[in-house]
Amino acid sequence: MRDPARAVIFGRRAETYDLARPAYxxxxxxxxxxxxxxxxxxxxxxxxxxxxxxxxxxxxxLTCLEPSPEMAGILARKELPGVEVVVSSFEEWEGAExxxxxxYAAQAWHWVDAMTGYERALRLLRAGGALALMWNVPLxxxxxxxxxxxxxxxxxxxxxxxxxxxxxxxxxxxEMAAAGFEDVHRFRHEWSDLLTSDELRALYxxxxxxxxxxxxxxxxxxxxxxxEVDRRGGQIEMAYRTNVFSGLAP
Numbered sequence: 499m500r501d502p503a504r505a506v507i508f509g510r511r512a513e514t515y516d517l518a519r520p521a522y523x524x525x526x527x528x529x530x531x532x533x534x535x536x537x538x539x540x541x542x543x544x545x546x547x548x549x550x551x552x553x554x555x556x557x558x559x560l561t562c563l564e565p566s567p568e569m570a571g572i573l574a575r576k577e578l579p580g581v582e583v584v585v586s587s588f589e590e591w592e593g594a595e596x597x598x599x600x601x602y603a604a605q606a607w608h609w610v611d612a613m614t615g616y617e618r619a620l621r622l623l624r625a626g627g628a629l630a631l632m633w634n635v636p637l638x639x640x641x642x643x644x645x646x647x648x649x650x651x652x653x654x655x656x657x658x659x660x661x662x663x664x665x666x667x668x669x670x671x672x673e674m675a676a677a678g679f680e681d682v683h684r685f686r687h688e689w690s691d692l693l694t695s696d697e698l699r700a701l702y703x704x705x706x707x708x709x710x711x712x713x714x715x716x717x718x719x720x721x722x723x724x725x726e727v728d729r730r731g732g733q734i735e736m737a738y739r740t741n742v743f744s745g746l747a748p
Contacts, residue, residue, distance in 0.1 A: 511704050512568040513572065516546035519546075520634055522549050523687050538559045538598055539558050539559070540560075540622065547578065557580065560578075560581045563586050570583050593622050599623075600630065602630040603630075616674065629674065631744070635741060671684060680748055691735070692734070693727070
């Protein structure tokens with residue numbers, strides 16, 4: 499079920515999100531760009547533009563939908579060529595039907611209402627247009643810090659959020675096919691990022707489940723995470739898998 503409040507909570511730390519969240523590997527951006535010939539694309543949940551910056555370099559016309567005014571404001575101030583920023587959810591946006599070449603979402607589709615998202619994408623896309631859903635998935639977001647979470651936020655270890663789990667699951671392909679998309683497939687690329695304790699603290703402060711913790715508990719957890727990185731020598735390698743799930747409109 500969609501959680502509108504949690505979907506826009508990132509606006510509380512929009513500046514930190516823009517600085518701390520990783521961008522997407524060129525291999526994934528190139529894969530999406532090559533799915534179809536694109537003149538006009540719609541980005542769902544564009545945030546501060548972590549994917550938009552690279553997509554805009556292809557010279558596309560981009561309509562970027564972002565429900566958080568704070569996040570959308572940061573993206574708009576980047577003044578990317580060909581980019582229009584609209585403060586709206588995907589479900590509420592009134593776009594021109596059967597006219598869009600590409601609809602894509604980076605780290606955002608799990609916030610879209612499952613009952614209407616695919617249907618709406620199909621209505622917007624021209625015949626042969628593509629839907630692409632992309633996520634950066636940390637391969638070990640909690641395990642390396644198991645003791646820290648047990649001390650400060652054990653409930654996070656026990657949380658089973660189906661939307662989050664599906665970022666690394668072929669379930670998205672089955673849903674696309676059931677909705678009527680054709681030629682559905684998954685692209686995967688693995689990479690890593692080396693973070694200092696301050697960088698990791700900032701990154702984890704932008705996760706929605708962490709942001710929803712009471713202030714004192716959240717700060718204690720983040721301090722504990724940073725201290726663990728320092729204990730390990732001041733840097734830690736974060737491994738990621740980037741998934742792109744895509745399908746074509748009939």
